[in-house]
Amino acid sequence: MTSPHEAAEHSLGEVVGLGESLEVQGIDKWFSATHALRQVSLKVAPGTVHAIVGENGAGKSTLMRILAGVTPAGDYDGTVLIDGRPIAFKGIVDAERAGVFLVPQELTTVPGITVAENLMLNREPGRFGLIDYKAMFVTAAKWIRTFRIDVEPTMLMQSLSVPQQQLVTIARAMTRGVKFLILDEPTATLAESETEVLFSRVRDFRRLGVTTLYISHRLSEIRQIADRVTVMRDGRVVDDLDVRDAATTPRRIVRSMVGRDIAELYPKRDVEIGGVALELKNFTVPNLIAERRPYVTDLSLTVRSGEIVGLFGVVGSGTAQLARAAFGAWPGRVSGEVVVKGKPVSLSSPGKAIAAGMGYLTGDRKTSGLVLGRSIAENITLVALKQLSPHQVIDQRAEVGMVKDYVERFRIKATSIDQPVAELSGGTQQKVVAAKWMAAAPDVLILEEPTFGVDVGTKVEIYSLMGEIVAEGRALLLISSDLQEVIAMSDRVLAVHDGRLADSWDRGSATEEAVMHAATGGRRDE
Amino acid sequence: MSEGGPQTAQAATTLSPVLHPLRFWRDRLISEQLRSFALVGILLLVWVVFEFMTNGLFLSPRNLSILSLQVAITAILCAGIVMVIVPGHIDLSIGGAVVVCAIVTAMAMAKYHIAMPIAMLLTLVAGIALGVWHGFWIAFMGVPSFIVTLASFIALRGFALVITNGVSISPDVSITFLANYYLPQWATIAMVTLLWVGFVVLAWRSRVARLAAGIEVPIVSSVLIPAAVFGAVCLVGMVIALAYLGLPLPVAILLTIIAVVTLVLRNTRFGRHLYAIGGNAEAARLAGISIRWHTFWVFLAMGLLYGIAALIYISRLDAAQPTGATGEELLVIAAAVIGGTSLMGGRGTVIGAILGAVLMESLNNGMSLMNLPSSYQQVAVGVVLLLAVFVDVRSRKTVR
Numbered sequence: 013m014t015s016p017h018e019a020a021e022h023s024l025g026e027v028v029g030l031g032e033s034l035e036v037q038g039i040d041k042w043f044s045a046t047h048a049l050r051q052v053s054l055k056v057a058p059g060t061v062h063a064i065v066g067e068n069g070a071g072k073s074t075l076m077r078i079l080a081g082v083t084p085a086g087d088y089d090g091t092v093l094i095d096g097r098p099i100a101f102k103g104i105v106d107a108e109r110a111g112v113f114l115v116p117q118e119l120t121t122v123p124g125i126t127v128a129e130n131l132m133l134n135r136e137p138g139r140f141g142l143i144d145y146k147a148m149f150v151t152a153a154k155w156i157r158t159f160r161i162d163v164e165p166t167m168l169m170q171s172l173s174v175p176q177q178q179l180v181t182i183a184r185a186m187t188r189g190v191k192f193l194i195l196d197e198p199t200a201t202l203a204e205s206e207t208e209v210l211f212s213r214v215r216d217f218r219r220l221g222v223t224t225l226y227i228s229h230r231l232s233e234i235r236q237i238a239d240r241v242t243v244m245r246d247g248r249v250v251d252d253l254d255v256r257d258a259a260t261t262p263r264r265i266v267r268s269m270v271g272r273d274i275a276e277l278y279p280k281r282d283v284e285i286g287g288v289a290l291e292l293k294n295f296t297v298p299n300l301i302a303e304r305r306p307y308v309t310d311l312s313l314t315v316r317s318g319e320i321v322g323l324f325g326v327v328g329s330g331t332a333q334l335a336r337a338a339f340g341a342w343p344g345r346v347s348g349e350v351v352v353k354g355k356p357v358s359l360s361s362p363g364k365a366i367a368a369g370m371g372y373l374t375g376d377r378k379t380s381g382l383v384l385g386r387s388i389a390e391n392i393t394l395v396a397l398k399q400l401s402p403h404q405v406i407d408q409r410a411e412v413g414m415v416k417d418y419v420e421r422f423r424i425k426a427t428s429i430d431q432p433v434a435e436l437s438g439g440t441q442q443k444v445v446a447a448k449w450m451a452a453a454p455d456v457l458i459l460e461e462p463t464f465g466v467d468v469g470t471k472v473e474i475y476s477l478m479g480e481i482v483a484e485g486r487a488l489l490l491i492s493s494d495l496q497e498v499i500a501m502s503d504r505v506l507a508v509h510d511g512r513l514a515d516s517w518d519r520g521s522a523t524e525e526a527v528m529h530a531a532t533g534g535r536r537d538e
Numbered sequence: 539m540s541e542g543g544p545q546t547a548q549a550a551t552t553l554s555p556v557l558h559p560l561r562f563w564r565d566r567l568i569s570e571q572l573r574s575f576a577l578v579g580i581l582l583l584v585w586v587v588f589e590f591m592t593n594g595l596f597l598s599p600r601n602l603s604i605l606s607l608q609v610a611i612t613a614i615l616c617a618g619i620v621m622v623i624v625p626g627h628i629d630l631s632i633g634g635a636v637v638v639c640a641i642v643t644a645m646a647m648a649k650y651h652i653a654m655p656i657a658m659l660l661t662l663v664a665g666i667a668l669g670v671w672h673g674f675w676i677a678f679m680g681v682p683s684f685i686v687t688l689a690s691f692i693a694l695r696g697f698a699l700v701i702t703n704g705v706s707i708s709p710d711v712s713i714t715f716l717a718n719y720y721l722p723q724w725a726t727i728a729m730v731t732l733l734w735v736g737f738v739v740l741a742w743r744s745r746v747a748r749l750a751a752g753i754e755v756p757i758v759s760s761v762l763i764p765a766a767v768f769g770a771v772c773l774v775g776m777v778i779a780l781a782y783l784g785l786p787l788p789v790a791i792l793l794t795i796i797a798v799v800t801l802v803l804r805n806t807r808f809g810r811h812l813y814a815i816g817g818n819a820e821a822a823r824l825a826g827i828s829i830r831w832h833t834f835w836v837f838l839a840m841g842l843l844y845g846i847a848a849l850i851y852i853s854r855l856d857a858a859q860p861t862g863a864t865g866e867e868l869l870v871i872a873a874a875v876i877g878g879t880s881l882m883g884g885r886g887t888v889i890g891a892i893l894g895a896v897l898m899e900s901l902n903n904g905m906s907l908m909n910l911p912s913s914y915q916q917v918a919v920g921v922v923l924l925l926a927v928f929v930d931v932r933s934r935k936t937v938r
Contacts, residue, residue, distance in 0.1 A: 411745075412751040417751075
């Protein structure tokens with residue numbers, strides 16, 4: 013705290029507690045008839061980063077909710093020990109007082125108030141019973157600088173990007189006397205550079221003696237950040253290993269997670285490529301805010317039947333807007349042409365795009381993919397319902413037959429086809445969305461982040477499904493921020509930067525470095 | 539469990555064996571069914587209590603027949619409000635809209651001496667016109683339904699007072715036959731039997747559809763129990779109706795509307811789309827569903843029901859009062875909510891809403907028989923509404 017540059021920041025040492033160990037012994041947890049945790053024991057050494065991995069439904073989140081007091085003591089069997097002393101949290105407040113903080117996967121910020129107010133929520137500096145806004149903004153500004161978040165404390169939370177909001181949430185937990193920090197898939201929505209910032213903060217905390225429990229699906233991250241990794245499956249701990257001492261770590265983790273050896277993570281099928289199925293011609297999507305750079309500028313591309321074309325761009329590249337606009341679902345004006353199998357498509361409504369043979373699996377299944385409160389069956393047949401109800405009345409036999417067919421083909425795990433999709437795990441939900449679009453039998457399917465928040469086992473299944481789709485002569489436009497996935501699954505890779513096509517590669521010639529370079533504005537000769 | 543593949547595919551279709559008794563029933567009955575059964579149970583309990591408190595007056599065929607007439611108007615409108623609420627809308631204008639439609643009938647006959655059948659037709663047209671008006675603003679102009687119908691709620695009362703000069707109007711020819719006509723014995727039996735048979739056939743067909751796809755459906759829970767419960771309700775209703783004068787015509791109209799709206803919601807594409815729109819409008823839009831047109835048609839249908847309700851209303855009073863049916867919209871919404879309709883949209887059944895209406899009207903009727911002032915009835919209805927929603931919220935939390 014000597015140099016003038018550092019003087020404006022908080023020292024992380026102010027807020028952290030030191031070296032205590034965390035241990036759980038023989039925890040069992042039931043949700044009515046479901047045995048969610050079975051005799052889970054785990055020891056976390058003080059001052060380490062301990063990764064917990066496992067497929068969706070393996071019990072990671074259930075365990076974390078117990079540690080963070082979300083599930084109160086008494087609702088589970090077994091013991092939680094901090095520094096060797098058994099503890100019993102009655103609620104989140106107890107856990108936070110003991111220094112255990114859970115940063116959940118979903119955003120828990122209040123959109124309509126400022127960054128500073130969010131950061132200082134429920135501990136606002138006061139004077140005479142009123143909030144001392146000056147003190148609040150000053151303190152918040154220091155924390156924002158400490159965490160290197162590129163925002164102003166007076167900005168409205170809702171004007172921030174999702175990753176920025178996430179960083180504020182994490183900062184909020186980190187500034188409240190944290191001893192044990194639980195991060196539940198924190199990087200799911202973060203860009204590479206933001207992930208770096210987060211990791212460097214986590215490393216700083218480790219140096220200070222804070223223990224971090226890190227839940228993630230991304231194996232590469234675990235090698236970057238974790239000291240130890242515990243693998244869970246079906247509510248049990250199945251493996252526990254030191255990350256640094258084994259060269260075979262990723263393989264071993266994957267095998268432990270899914271309970272079988274995955275020889276091939278990306279099963280890419282060789283399919284005969286036919287004629288042009290989808291053409292986007294000179295596509296421009298103007299920004300909804302006047303005077304700003306268009307989301308997409310003069311972009312053209314083609315996808316042939318049997319082909320998977322991968323579109324890669326970093327956050328803000330315009331790929332999401334492109335997909336919406338091409339599907340007739342963009343609220344503003346669009347210029348350009350969409351041609352499916354030689355016929356121009358009206359861009360006025362999704363209904364017309366569907367009628368022309370298009371499908372669009374959106375990146376966010378919860379907000380725009382699924383009707384969460386309704387059944388698996390109703391969700392799967394939502395788009396295809398027209399075929400099943402020629403005179404408005406739904407042919408139940410045909411409907412149930414179709415649903416059954418897809419439930420089996422896509423291996424959708426559920427108690428019955430009438431189960432509401434809200435009760436399913438994320439991976440299973442994603443399969444339901446995929447089944448919905450497959451049932452509509454489109455010629456061209458736009459897949460946006462098809463494996464977002466999905467475990468390794470389900471990912472592989474979704475990749476095989478993509479192979480099946482193109483094998484039927486359909487065309488796939490894969491829009492993804494998972495670079496490995498784009499390169500491994502696509503017949504052609506297109507990089508998008510600032511709403512323009514930056515570069516393209518045929519199968520086999522794209523490398524992660526080259527694609528990322530082009531997507532971030534670099535040129536080939538640089 | 540560690541093997542993937544064929545086993546998981548099988549797990550999708552076979553129900554896992556469970557021991558917990560509550561879970562047992564929850565797995566075997568659709569939650570909406572369970573809810574209806576619970577409401578029927580509460581209703582029976584309330585009836586038995588009133589039977590004792592009123593020394594046997596409550597469950598007399600005469601009183602139950604009166605009760606059914608009292609409930610008919612609210613229940614008909616309930617069928618409409620479920621269609622409105624399921625896609626996430628609301629209608630606050632019901633009371634005023636029904637009164638305006640009733641005034642149309644009365645004035646057409648009393649002032650312009652239009653023949654009764656044409657006047658009745660005009661009533662329905664007036665209802666549809668109001669519905670189209672709402673639908674136009676909500677679906678095509680993008681004004682929230684809460685605001686559009688709130689505007690109607692305020693304006694229609696004023697309009698009713700303006701065109702009637704604030705006085706009650708009676709048609710020149712008595713129109714009371716609608717409310718006073720009772721179906722003959724054979725028609726009563728035929729109608730109730732038809733309803734029951736239709737219900738059983740639908741349950742059976744849905745079971746057959748699943749069996750054809752190779753999905754095991756236990757016959758007891760999918761057909762026998764629902765058929766027995768519904769059959770018992772039908773039988774009791776029929777016996778009561780026959781013991782008095784037969785099925786009142788308004789109740790027959792109500793039963794027809796229940797059947798039609800239930801079929802539309804459950805078995806047509808239109809109905810399925812309404813649930814999708816209410817459950818997640820964005821997902822519905824991206825599935826190619828035209829939210830505008832669905833919204834428009836729903837309000838048009840609601841308008842038709844204003845007209846039908848107005849005809850029964852005017853035939854019961856033989857007059858149209860500009861200040862009548864006050865607060866009807868809130869009773870209708872409360873009934874739907876008690877019956878399990880979610881104001882957030884995406885969830886609700888006509889049967890549930892009707893049971894909610896019957897429960898509320900039973901409280902009113904029973905307490906009147908006990909000579910309690912109507913203010914007590916309001917308190918009771920309020921408490922029931924609160925408790926019903928509380929129980930609903932709690933039960934949904936545990937099912938996670």
